[in-house]
Amino acid sequence: MLPEAPTPQELRASFQTILNLALTRGRSAPRNSGLGPDTVAAIDEVAYEHPDADADADCIAAAYDAFEREHGR
Template sequence: MTDAESPPSELQQRFLIALNNAITRGRAPGHDTGLGPHTLAAMTLVAQDHPDTTAQLITEAYDAFNREHR
């Protein structure tokens, strides 16, 4: 994958921070993050499943991010 195909590092950083908050605090990301609707929906499911979120839900959040932003 080339740099041109990679998501902007700032957006990727926001994704990782928001995902960490969803996993560890059960906090869904806000719509002001710049993340796409499918990524937000997947991360909301992760947050709602806190503190017992599954690897499957986390994988789906990564997949949604990659589909929308790569």
């Protein structure tokens, strides 16, 4: 039996949590998060920039844009 796909609300909550961890702790996105590859890459860029990511709104905006492209409905 296959696991159920996450709902849009669950994906958004996961995105917010994972992005917050990238911003505050420099953690990259887990590959099994259910997020699309562009969203994961954008979050990883935020994590890579840690602790300076909060100074660069462009990489944060890119993560939101990627999420909307891949998961917006």
